[in-house]
Every structure is written in C-alpha cells, then in structure tokens.
Amino acid sequence: MKRYFFILFLAISFSVQAQSNAANYKYIIVPEKFSFLKQINQYGLNTLTKAFFEEKGFTVYFDNSEIPAEIATDRCKALVVELQENNSMFVTNLTLLLKDCKGTVVIKSKQGKSREKEYETSYNLALKDAFTSFNDFKYVAGSPTVATNPTPAPANAAATTAPVPVNQPIAAKTEQQEGLLYAQPISNGYQLIDATPKIVMTLLKTSVDDCYISSNGNGNGVVIKKNGTWFFEYYKNNALVSEKLSIKF
Secondary structure, three states: OHHHHHHHHHHHHHHHHHHHHHOOOOEEEEOOOOOOOOOOOHHHHHHHHHHHHHHOOOEEEEOOOOOOHHHHOOHHHEEEEEEEEOOOOOOEEEEEEEEOOOOOEEEEEEEEEEOOOOHHHHHHHHHHHHHHHHOOOEEEOOEEEOOOOOOOHHHHHHHHOOOOOOOOOOOEEEEEEEEEEEEEEEOOEEEEEOOOOOEEEEEEEOOOOOEEEEEOOOOEEEEEEEOOEEEEEEEEOOEEEEEEEEEEO
16 A cells, blocks of 8 residues: 555656646747658647647747747757657557657657547547646746646655655545446556547556556546555545546456
8 A cells, every 4th residue: 555655646746747847948849740740730730739838828939930049049948849649540649749959858748549530630639638638737937837726735745845654644535437437458558448439548557456557638646446446546636536437457
C-alpha cells in the first residue's frame, strides 16, 4: 500500500512539474507542415494548433513567418511543437510534443484518438483529444502558470516541502463511474473503451500488481484493485477522489 501511494504521488507530481516547466516559456513555434503530412497546414492541423496555444495565452508563430529578434537571437526562449502520428488500421492516433531548443521533450500529451473514417474529421478529432492533456496549461503575461484550478496537494509538496509520509491515512471520496469498460492491450498497458466505443482511459503498467498509472484525459492518478474491485484514484481540490470502475479484461 505504501508503494501504491508513492506511485500516485509520482503520477500527479510528474504531470504538474512537466507543465510547470513548459509554462515558463512565452513563445511557441508551430511548423507550417507536420512531418508525416504532405501539404502545408493539411487538414488545418497547424492553424488549429496555433489557435489552441494562443487561447492559452502564448505568443505563437509559424516557423516560416518573421520571427521577432527576441527569439531569432535566442531560440531557447521558445518551445517548438511536434506532432507524431501512430495510426492503426481503424484509429487515428496523434501525440503532441513541446520541445526546447535542444530537442528535449518538455511536455508530451496523451495519444489523441479518433475512429472517424473521413481523414480531415478524424485528424482534427484526434488532435483535439490530445489537447485535453493541456486543459490546465496556460501562460499569463508576466506570470507563467499552469493552473486554472488549484494545484493538487501532492504537487505542492513536491515543489516546496518534503512529501507527506505515504503511510499517512487519507480520507477518500468514493464515486461510482457508470458502465462497463473493456480493456484492450497496448504496448505498455491497456486502454479502456466504453460501449460507444470510445477510449475513456489509459492504464500504464507499474511494478506493483493490479496497479496502473492512469489518465482519463482530464486528470492523472492510479487505477488499483482493492478487495476484488477496481478504483480510479486521483486528487481534486486537495481531496483524494476514488471512482469505482467496472472493467472487463
């Protein structure tokens, strides 16, 4: 159980820390053509990406436009967007990366997915799904920040003080998530699909049996099996929330 709480702490604090690092940048550069596509701004993905980060308060430029002197003389002041495609036969999969001037990945989105058959619709939906990883990510002029909502307590602990001992009792609010979820294997865990079918959550394997680092697109936490029942546990407004899940593996 101690190891489980430590994994929960790591899952949340890692996500918050990554977004905090990225939010220290004011400028973002978007390529006019993503590497896996044949045309400039194909399917409107590049303009969609630019508009998304502008809404988050960043100053965004295409890589073919006139870059201001502040960036031209020091490209390390800007992050560069990279979009990766990993499509399967029936699913469009897109992952959004923000890289620094050395090519190091500062922040990486979840794998956005769409099962639409029409290419333009599918790519747009998959990219918007990837964007959900940045829901709490923004830049405020003069004061970089990632949080539109209060930062989870474990993340505050990681940034300012030593972590609370993992064996300390934590009061949890239990909620029931409706509907049976079907687990489909992926390379490093599972993806949970509802009856739509729609991917609602990803589960990443850990060194602990029946315990997965998890994301549902809106939050990060762990999925753990307790007394034969699966729970998705995460922090919301400094309180531990425990959602009961019905999963068929």
